[in-house]
Protein backbone atom coordinates (compact mmCIF):
# COMPACT_ATOMS: atom_id res chain seq x y z
CA UNK A 1 0.00 0.00 0.00
CA UNK A 2 2.66 2.44 1.08
CA UNK A 3 4.69 1.51 -1.91
CA UNK A 4 1.89 2.13 -4.37
CA UNK A 5 1.15 5.37 -2.71
CA UNK A 6 4.70 6.43 -2.79
CA UNK A 7 5.03 5.47 -6.42
CA UNK A 8 2.13 7.54 -7.37
CA UNK A 9 3.13 10.51 -5.29
CA UNK A 10 4.01 13.68 -7.22
CA UNK A 11 7.36 13.78 -5.36
CA UNK A 12 8.42 10.39 -6.78
CA UNK A 13 7.28 11.30 -10.27
CA UNK A 14 9.35 14.46 -10.05
CA UNK A 15 12.51 12.65 -8.87
CA UNK A 16 12.28 9.87 -11.45
CA UNK A 17 11.62 12.41 -14.22
CA UNK A 18 14.73 14.32 -13.23
CA UNK A 19 16.78 11.11 -13.19
CA UNK A 20 15.65 10.20 -16.69
CA UNK A 21 16.56 13.65 -17.98
CA UNK A 22 20.00 13.49 -16.28
CA UNK A 23 20.68 10.05 -17.78
CA UNK A 24 19.73 11.26 -21.23
CA UNK A 25 22.06 14.25 -20.88
CA UNK A 26 24.90 12.01 -19.75
CA UNK A 27 24.49 9.74 -22.78
CA UNK A 28 24.48 12.65 -25.20
CA UNK A 29 27.44 14.27 -23.45
CA UNK A 30 29.46 11.04 -23.61
CA UNK A 31 28.77 10.70 -27.33
CA UNK A 32 29.90 14.25 -28.05
CA UNK A 33 33.05 14.04 -25.97
CA UNK A 34 33.89 10.64 -27.49
CA UNK A 35 33.64 11.92 -31.01
CA UNK A 36 35.79 14.90 -30.00
CA UNK A 37 38.61 12.72 -28.69
CA UNK A 38 38.27 10.44 -31.67
CA UNK A 39 38.80 13.23 -34.18
CA UNK A 40 41.84 14.59 -32.34
CA UNK A 41 43.60 11.22 -32.30
CA UNK A 42 46.18 11.24 -35.06
CA UNK A 43 45.24 8.00 -36.84
CA UNK A 44 41.53 7.75 -37.58
CA UNK A 45 40.91 4.09 -38.37
CA UNK A 46 38.40 3.95 -41.20
CA UNK A 47 35.87 1.15 -41.08
CA UNK A 48 36.77 -1.93 -43.12
CA UNK A 49 34.09 -1.35 -45.74
CA UNK A 50 35.22 2.26 -46.20
CA UNK A 51 38.84 1.22 -46.68
CA UNK A 52 38.04 -0.67 -49.83
CA UNK A 53 36.18 2.23 -51.38
CA UNK A 54 39.26 4.43 -51.94
CA UNK A 55 37.31 7.64 -51.51
CA UNK A 56 38.88 10.78 -52.97
CA UNK A 57 38.24 12.32 -49.53
CA UNK A 58 41.28 10.40 -48.34
CA UNK A 59 43.47 13.10 -49.93
CA UNK A 60 42.12 15.57 -47.37
CA UNK A 61 42.58 13.28 -44.37
CA UNK A 62 46.06 14.39 -43.42
CA UNK A 63 47.24 13.99 -39.83
CA UNK A 64 49.80 16.52 -38.63
CA UNK A 65 53.22 15.43 -37.41
CA UNK A 66 53.02 17.98 -34.60
CA UNK A 67 56.44 17.24 -33.10
CA UNK A 68 58.27 16.67 -36.38
CA UNK A 69 61.92 17.68 -36.09
CA UNK A 70 63.51 17.61 -39.54
CA UNK A 71 67.12 17.85 -38.32
CA UNK A 72 66.77 14.78 -36.11
CA UNK A 73 64.52 12.61 -38.28
CA UNK A 74 66.45 9.51 -39.38
CA UNK A 75 65.92 8.34 -42.98
CA UNK A 76 63.66 5.29 -43.33
CA UNK A 77 65.49 1.96 -43.29
CA UNK A 78 63.93 0.10 -46.19
CA UNK A 79 65.12 -3.47 -46.70
CA UNK A 80 63.05 -4.94 -49.52
CA UNK A 81 65.49 -7.61 -50.67
CA UNK A 82 64.50 -11.26 -50.62
CA UNK A 83 66.43 -14.52 -51.06
CA UNK A 84 65.23 -14.87 -54.65
CA UNK A 85 64.31 -12.04 -57.01
CA UNK A 86 60.79 -12.30 -58.37
CA UNK A 87 59.72 -9.54 -60.74
CA UNK A 88 56.22 -8.54 -59.61
CA UNK A 89 54.32 -5.28 -59.17
CA UNK A 90 54.89 -5.63 -55.43
CA UNK A 91 52.50 -2.86 -54.44
CA UNK A 92 50.75 -2.13 -51.14
CA UNK A 93 48.16 0.47 -50.26
CA UNK A 94 49.19 3.45 -48.16
CA UNK A 95 47.36 6.42 -46.64
CA UNK A 96 47.65 9.91 -48.09
CA UNK A 97 49.67 10.77 -44.96
CA UNK A 98 52.56 8.77 -46.39
CA UNK A 99 52.74 10.43 -49.79
CA UNK A 100 55.83 12.47 -48.84
CA UNK A 101 58.56 11.45 -46.43
CA UNK A 102 61.08 13.93 -45.03
CA UNK A 103 64.22 13.35 -43.00
CA UNK A 104 67.49 14.94 -41.92
CA UNK A 105 69.16 14.43 -45.31
CA UNK A 106 66.77 17.11 -46.58
CA UNK A 107 69.02 20.16 -46.65
CA UNK A 108 71.94 18.45 -48.43
CA UNK A 109 69.54 16.85 -50.90
CA UNK A 110 67.69 20.07 -51.58
CA UNK A 111 70.93 21.93 -52.22
CA UNK A 112 72.00 19.28 -54.73
CA UNK A 113 68.58 19.36 -56.35
CA UNK A 114 68.70 23.17 -56.77
CA UNK A 115 72.15 22.87 -58.32
CA UNK A 116 71.00 20.15 -60.75
CA UNK A 117 67.87 22.06 -61.73
CA UNK A 118 70.06 25.08 -62.56
CA UNK A 119 72.85 23.25 -64.36
CA UNK A 120 70.99 20.34 -66.05
CA UNK A 121 67.59 21.92 -66.52
CA UNK A 122 66.42 20.00 -69.58
CA UNK A 123 67.71 16.68 -68.23
CA UNK A 124 65.78 16.92 -64.99
CA UNK A 125 62.68 18.90 -66.02
CA UNK A 126 60.50 18.63 -69.11
CA UNK A 127 56.81 18.51 -69.98
CA UNK A 128 54.25 18.76 -72.76
CA UNK A 129 51.62 21.53 -72.42
CA UNK A 130 48.88 18.87 -72.17
CA UNK A 131 50.09 18.03 -68.64
CA UNK A 132 49.71 21.60 -67.31
CA UNK A 133 46.32 21.06 -65.59
CA UNK A 134 47.62 17.94 -63.83
CA UNK A 135 50.80 19.66 -62.62
CA UNK A 136 48.71 22.59 -61.37
CA UNK A 137 46.30 20.23 -59.62
CA UNK A 138 49.05 18.38 -57.78
CA UNK A 139 51.05 21.52 -57.02
CA UNK A 140 47.98 23.17 -55.49
CA UNK A 141 47.16 20.07 -53.45
CA UNK A 142 50.68 19.70 -52.08
CA UNK A 143 51.14 23.36 -51.23
CA UNK A 144 47.72 24.25 -49.87
CA UNK A 145 46.69 20.99 -48.22
CA UNK A 146 49.31 18.29 -47.87
CA UNK A 147 52.49 20.09 -46.81
CA UNK A 148 51.03 22.58 -44.30
CA UNK A 149 48.80 19.92 -42.70
CA UNK A 150 51.38 17.14 -42.55
CA UNK A 151 54.45 19.20 -41.61
CA UNK A 152 53.19 22.13 -39.50
CA UNK A 153 56.63 22.55 -37.91
CA UNK A 154 58.08 23.35 -41.33
CA UNK A 155 55.26 25.03 -43.26
CA UNK A 156 52.49 27.47 -42.45
CA UNK A 157 49.79 28.48 -44.86
CA UNK A 158 49.48 32.20 -45.64
CA UNK A 159 46.78 33.72 -47.87
CA UNK A 160 48.85 33.58 -51.07
CA UNK A 161 51.98 31.72 -50.03
CA UNK A 162 53.23 28.70 -48.18
CA UNK A 163 55.65 30.04 -45.60
CA UNK A 164 58.77 27.98 -44.93
CA UNK A 165 59.52 28.56 -41.27
CA UNK A 166 63.00 27.03 -41.48
CA UNK A 167 64.32 29.50 -44.01
CA UNK A 168 61.78 32.31 -43.80
CA UNK A 169 60.88 31.96 -47.44
CA UNK A 170 57.53 32.21 -49.16
CA UNK A 171 56.44 29.79 -51.90
CA UNK A 172 53.60 30.99 -54.16
CA UNK A 173 50.39 28.97 -53.86
CA UNK A 174 49.58 29.62 -57.50
CA UNK A 175 52.42 28.53 -59.76
CA UNK A 176 53.57 31.24 -62.22
CA UNK A 177 53.97 28.57 -64.96
CA UNK A 178 54.15 24.82 -65.40
CA UNK A 179 57.95 24.95 -65.57
CA UNK A 180 58.01 27.03 -62.38
CA UNK A 181 55.65 24.59 -60.66
CA UNK A 182 57.85 21.61 -61.49
CA UNK A 183 60.94 23.56 -60.46
CA UNK A 184 59.44 24.62 -57.13
CA UNK A 185 58.38 21.04 -56.37
CA UNK A 186 61.88 19.85 -57.25
CA UNK A 187 63.56 22.48 -55.13
CA UNK A 188 61.43 21.95 -52.05
CA UNK A 189 60.60 18.27 -51.88
CA UNK A 190 63.24 15.54 -51.93
CA UNK A 191 61.10 13.40 -54.19
CA UNK A 192 61.05 12.99 -57.97
CA UNK A 193 57.72 13.30 -59.76
CA UNK A 194 56.56 11.90 -63.09
CA UNK A 195 53.13 12.63 -64.62
CA UNK A 196 51.38 10.18 -66.93
CA UNK A 197 48.21 10.50 -69.00
CA UNK A 198 46.14 7.95 -70.90
CA UNK A 199 46.83 8.44 -74.59
CA UNK A 200 44.48 6.94 -77.20
CA UNK A 201 46.08 4.19 -79.27
CA UNK A 202 46.76 5.36 -82.86
CA UNK A 203 44.31 4.06 -85.50
CA UNK A 204 47.25 2.29 -87.15
CA UNK A 205 47.49 -0.04 -84.16
CA UNK A 206 44.15 -1.53 -85.18
CA UNK A 207 43.19 -1.63 -81.49
CA UNK A 208 40.82 0.38 -79.34
CA UNK A 209 41.74 1.88 -76.02
CA UNK A 210 44.57 3.89 -74.60
CA UNK A 211 47.94 3.48 -72.94
CA UNK A 212 49.65 5.55 -70.28
CA UNK A 213 52.44 7.81 -71.50
CA UNK A 214 54.91 10.06 -69.69
CA UNK A 215 53.95 13.71 -70.23
CA UNK A 216 56.01 15.64 -67.72
CA UNK A 217 58.58 15.20 -64.97
CA UNK A 218 60.96 16.68 -62.45
CA UNK A 219 63.50 13.95 -61.70
CA UNK A 220 66.81 14.99 -60.17
CA UNK A 221 67.91 11.51 -59.10
CA UNK A 222 67.39 9.09 -62.01
CA UNK A 223 69.10 5.75 -61.44
CA UNK A 224 70.79 5.06 -64.75
CA UNK A 225 68.40 6.57 -67.29
CA UNK A 226 67.78 9.89 -69.05
CA UNK A 227 64.21 10.79 -68.19
CA UNK A 228 63.91 13.06 -71.25
CA UNK A 229 64.42 10.00 -73.47
CA UNK A 230 61.27 8.54 -71.84
CA UNK A 231 59.02 11.56 -72.51
CA UNK A 232 55.97 10.60 -74.62
CA UNK A 233 56.71 6.90 -74.19
CA UNK A 234 54.24 4.28 -72.99
CA UNK A 235 54.87 2.24 -69.85
CA UNK A 236 55.98 -0.68 -72.01
CA UNK A 237 58.43 1.45 -74.02
CA UNK A 238 59.76 3.17 -70.88
CA UNK A 239 60.54 -0.25 -69.44
CA UNK A 240 62.00 -1.68 -72.66
CA UNK A 241 65.47 -2.14 -71.06
CA UNK A 242 64.00 -4.01 -68.09
CA UNK A 243 64.35 -7.76 -68.71
CA UNK A 244 61.15 -9.72 -68.17
CA UNK A 245 58.95 -6.61 -68.18
CA UNK A 246 57.04 -7.55 -71.33
CA UNK A 247 56.46 -11.15 -70.19
CA UNK A 248 55.93 -10.70 -66.45
CA UNK A 249 54.65 -7.17 -65.84
CA UNK A 250 53.25 -5.41 -68.89
CA UNK A 251 49.75 -6.88 -68.81
CA UNK A 252 49.21 -6.47 -65.07
CA UNK A 253 50.68 -2.94 -65.10
CA UNK A 254 48.43 -1.79 -67.97
CA UNK A 255 45.39 -3.28 -66.24
CA UNK A 256 46.38 -1.71 -62.94
CA UNK A 257 46.86 1.75 -64.45
CA UNK A 258 43.58 1.61 -66.35
CA UNK A 259 41.62 0.60 -63.25
CA UNK A 260 43.42 2.66 -60.57
CA UNK A 261 40.73 4.67 -58.74
CA UNK A 262 41.48 8.16 -57.47
CA UNK A 263 42.03 7.92 -53.73
CA UNK A 264 43.92 4.63 -53.88
CA UNK A 265 47.58 5.32 -53.18
CA UNK A 266 50.16 2.56 -53.51
CA UNK A 267 53.80 2.15 -52.66
CA UNK A 268 56.53 -0.16 -53.92
CA UNK A 269 60.29 -0.31 -53.42
CA UNK A 270 63.15 -1.48 -55.58
CA UNK A 271 66.76 -2.13 -54.68
CA UNK A 272 70.15 -2.26 -56.31
CA UNK A 273 73.82 -1.81 -55.57
CA UNK A 274 75.73 0.99 -57.27
CA UNK A 275 79.49 1.28 -57.48
CA UNK A 276 79.42 4.99 -56.67
CA UNK A 277 77.09 7.30 -54.78
CA UNK A 278 76.05 9.67 -57.58
CA UNK A 279 72.42 10.54 -56.97
CA UNK A 280 72.06 12.10 -60.43
CA UNK A 281 72.94 9.14 -62.64
CA UNK A 282 71.82 9.41 -66.25
CA UNK A 283 73.89 6.33 -67.11
CA UNK A 284 75.54 3.45 -65.31
CA UNK A 285 73.66 1.45 -62.63
CA UNK A 286 72.13 -0.79 -65.31
CA UNK A 287 73.50 -2.91 -68.14
CA UNK A 288 72.13 -4.72 -71.18
CA UNK A 289 73.11 -8.16 -72.45
CA UNK A 290 74.67 -6.40 -75.48
CA UNK A 291 76.88 -4.27 -73.26
CA UNK A 292 77.94 -7.35 -71.38
CA UNK A 293 78.88 -9.05 -74.65
CA UNK A 294 80.86 -5.98 -75.76
CA UNK A 295 82.71 -6.05 -72.46
CA UNK A 296 83.64 -9.68 -72.84
CA UNK A 297 84.78 -9.48 -76.41
CA UNK A 298 87.46 -7.33 -77.85
CA UNK A 299 87.68 -6.78 -81.61
CA UNK A 300 85.09 -9.51 -81.98
CA UNK A 301 87.23 -12.10 -80.22
CA UNK A 302 86.55 -13.60 -76.80
CA UNK A 303 89.04 -12.30 -74.28
CA UNK A 304 90.68 -14.62 -71.80
CA UNK A 305 89.88 -12.28 -68.97
CA UNK A 306 87.03 -9.84 -68.84
CA UNK A 307 88.19 -6.27 -68.32
CA UNK A 308 87.71 -5.52 -64.63
CA UNK A 309 85.86 -2.34 -63.83
CA UNK A 310 87.80 -0.16 -61.42
CA UNK A 311 85.83 0.64 -58.30
CA UNK A 312 86.28 0.56 -54.56
CA UNK A 313 83.87 -1.64 -52.60
CA UNK A 314 83.86 1.04 -49.91
CA UNK A 315 82.21 3.40 -52.43
CA UNK A 316 79.40 0.96 -53.20
CA UNK A 317 75.99 1.74 -51.76
CA UNK A 318 72.67 -0.02 -51.47
CA UNK A 319 70.32 2.20 -53.46
CA UNK A 320 66.61 1.98 -52.81
CA UNK A 321 63.68 3.93 -54.19
CA UNK A 322 60.47 4.32 -52.24
CA UNK A 323 57.97 4.72 -55.07
CA UNK A 324 54.35 5.86 -54.86
CA UNK A 325 51.62 5.87 -57.45
CA UNK A 326 48.16 7.43 -57.45
CA UNK A 327 45.62 9.16 -59.66
CA UNK A 328 44.76 12.84 -59.35
CA UNK A 329 40.99 13.13 -58.77
CA UNK A 330 40.28 16.08 -61.09
CA UNK A 331 42.55 15.66 -64.12
CA UNK A 332 42.80 11.86 -63.87
CA UNK A 333 46.56 11.95 -64.48
CA UNK A 334 48.67 9.36 -62.67
CA UNK A 335 51.55 10.62 -60.55
CA UNK A 336 54.53 8.31 -60.13
CA UNK A 337 56.94 9.56 -57.47
CA UNK A 338 60.07 8.24 -55.85
CA UNK A 339 62.42 9.18 -53.04
CA UNK A 340 65.93 7.76 -53.28
CA UNK A 341 67.78 6.28 -50.32
CA UNK A 342 71.45 5.33 -50.19
CA UNK A 343 72.89 3.10 -47.48
CA UNK A 344 76.62 2.40 -47.09
CA UNK A 345 77.27 -1.36 -47.25
CA UNK A 346 79.02 -1.08 -43.88
CA UNK A 347 75.70 -0.04 -42.31
CA UNK A 348 74.03 -3.16 -43.73
CA UNK A 349 76.76 -5.32 -42.18
CA UNK A 350 76.61 -3.47 -38.84
CA UNK A 351 72.86 -3.92 -38.53
CA UNK A 352 73.21 -7.66 -39.18
CA UNK A 353 71.81 -7.74 -42.70
CA UNK A 354 75.06 -8.56 -44.51
CA UNK A 355 74.20 -12.19 -45.14
CA UNK A 356 70.60 -11.38 -46.12
CA UNK A 357 71.77 -8.93 -48.78
CA UNK A 358 74.49 -11.33 -49.99
CA UNK A 359 71.81 -14.03 -50.40
CA UNK A 360 69.55 -11.60 -52.26
CA UNK A 361 72.42 -10.77 -54.63
CA UNK A 362 72.86 -14.48 -55.36
CA UNK A 363 69.09 -14.73 -55.75
CA UNK A 364 69.00 -12.17 -58.59
CA UNK A 365 69.70 -14.94 -61.08
CA UNK A 366 67.48 -17.52 -59.39
CA UNK A 367 63.99 -16.03 -59.58
CA UNK A 368 61.56 -15.60 -62.45
CA UNK A 369 63.86 -13.26 -64.46
CA UNK A 370 67.51 -14.40 -64.30
CA UNK A 371 68.39 -11.53 -66.66
CA UNK A 372 68.10 -9.17 -63.66
CA UNK A 373 71.63 -10.23 -62.76
CA UNK A 374 72.99 -8.49 -65.85
CA UNK A 375 70.48 -5.59 -65.82
CA UNK A 376 71.43 -4.66 -62.26
CA UNK A 377 75.13 -5.09 -63.19
CA UNK A 378 75.61 -7.77 -60.59
CA UNK A 379 78.15 -9.26 -63.00
CA UNK A 380 80.32 -6.21 -62.26
CA UNK A 381 80.02 -5.75 -58.49
CA UNK A 382 78.44 -8.99 -57.23
CA UNK A 383 81.43 -11.06 -56.13
CA UNK A 384 83.29 -8.29 -54.34
CA UNK A 385 80.20 -6.87 -52.68
CA UNK A 386 79.16 -10.32 -51.43
CA UNK A 387 82.64 -10.91 -49.97
CA UNK A 388 82.47 -7.55 -48.23
CA UNK A 389 78.99 -8.26 -46.84
CA UNK A 390 80.16 -11.63 -45.53
CA UNK A 391 83.36 -10.22 -44.07
CA UNK A 392 85.45 -12.47 -46.32
CA UNK A 393 88.93 -11.76 -47.64
CA UNK A 394 89.01 -9.80 -50.89
CA UNK A 395 85.94 -7.81 -50.00
CA UNK A 396 87.92 -4.73 -49.10
Ligand code: HEM
Pocket residue numbers: 087088089090091194196214224225230238239241242249253268270271272286325336376
Ligand atom coordinates in the same frame (compact mmCIF):
# COMPACT_ATOMS: atom_id res chain seq x y z
C1 HEM B 1 53.67 -0.43 -60.45
C2 HEM B 1 54.39 0.30 -61.24
C3 HEM B 1 55.79 -0.01 -61.70
C4 HEM B 1 56.52 -1.14 -61.61
C5 HEM B 1 56.11 -2.47 -61.01
C6 HEM B 1 57.81 -0.88 -62.21
C7 HEM B 1 58.85 -1.77 -62.29
C8 HEM B 1 60.13 -1.48 -62.68
C9 HEM B 1 61.26 -2.33 -62.51
C10 HEM B 1 61.24 -3.71 -61.89
C11 HEM B 1 62.32 -1.71 -63.01
C12 HEM B 1 63.75 -2.22 -63.00
C13 HEM B 1 64.56 -1.39 -62.03
C14 HEM B 1 65.49 -2.16 -61.16
O1 HEM B 1 65.02 -3.06 -60.46
O2 HEM B 1 66.70 -1.87 -61.12
C15 HEM B 1 61.87 -0.43 -63.51
C16 HEM B 1 62.66 0.50 -64.10
C17 HEM B 1 62.20 1.72 -64.53
N1 HEM B 1 60.93 2.23 -64.34
FE1 HEM B 1 59.37 1.31 -63.56
N2 HEM B 1 57.82 0.40 -62.67
C18 HEM B 1 56.60 0.95 -62.39
C19 HEM B 1 56.18 2.20 -62.72
C20 HEM B 1 56.91 3.08 -63.43
C21 HEM B 1 56.39 4.31 -63.92
C22 HEM B 1 54.97 4.83 -63.74
C23 HEM B 1 57.39 4.92 -64.54
C24 HEM B 1 57.17 6.23 -65.19
C25 HEM B 1 57.94 6.88 -65.93
C26 HEM B 1 58.57 4.07 -64.45
C27 HEM B 1 59.82 4.32 -64.95
C28 HEM B 1 60.90 3.46 -64.91
C29 HEM B 1 62.19 3.76 -65.49
C30 HEM B 1 62.56 5.03 -66.21
C31 HEM B 1 63.00 2.67 -65.27
C32 HEM B 1 64.45 2.49 -65.73
C33 HEM B 1 64.41 1.84 -67.09
C34 HEM B 1 65.77 1.85 -67.76
O3 HEM B 1 66.66 1.13 -67.31
O4 HEM B 1 65.90 2.59 -68.74
N3 HEM B 1 58.22 2.96 -63.76
N4 HEM B 1 60.52 -0.32 -63.28
Ligand SMILES: *[C@@H]1O[C@H](CO)[C@@H](O)[C@H](O)[C@H]1NC(C)=O
Pocket residue numbers: 106107110164165166167169170171187188
Ligand atom coordinates in the same frame (compact mmCIF):
# COMPACT_ATOMS: atom_id res chain seq x y z
C1 LIG C 1 62.54 25.45 -46.68
O1 LIG C 1 63.37 25.06 -45.60
C2 LIG C 1 64.35 24.10 -45.88
C3 LIG C 1 65.05 23.69 -44.63
O2 LIG C 1 65.87 24.68 -44.10
C4 LIG C 1 65.25 24.62 -46.99
O3 LIG C 1 66.28 23.74 -47.28
C5 LIG C 1 64.39 24.86 -48.21
O4 LIG C 1 65.18 25.28 -49.30
C6 LIG C 1 63.34 25.87 -47.87
N1 LIG C 1 62.49 26.14 -49.00
C7 LIG C 1 62.52 27.28 -49.69
C8 LIG C 1 61.55 27.45 -50.77
O5 LIG C 1 63.33 28.14 -49.46
Ligand SMILES: *[C@@H]1O[C@H](CO)[C@@H](O)[C@H](O)[C@H]1NC(C)=O
Pocket residue numbers: 128228231232
Ligand atom coordinates in the same frame (compact mmCIF):
# COMPACT_ATOMS: atom_id res chain seq x y z
C1 LIG D 1 56.40 14.64 -77.34
O1 LIG D 1 55.16 14.84 -77.95
C2 LIG D 1 54.80 16.21 -78.13
C3 LIG D 1 53.41 16.27 -78.66
O2 LIG D 1 52.55 15.69 -77.74
C4 LIG D 1 55.82 16.86 -79.07
O3 LIG D 1 55.51 18.22 -79.22
C5 LIG D 1 57.22 16.72 -78.45
O4 LIG D 1 58.18 17.22 -79.33
C6 LIG D 1 57.53 15.27 -78.13
N1 LIG D 1 58.77 15.26 -77.38
C7 LIG D 1 59.66 14.29 -77.45
C8 LIG D 1 60.90 14.42 -76.63
O5 LIG D 1 59.49 13.30 -78.14
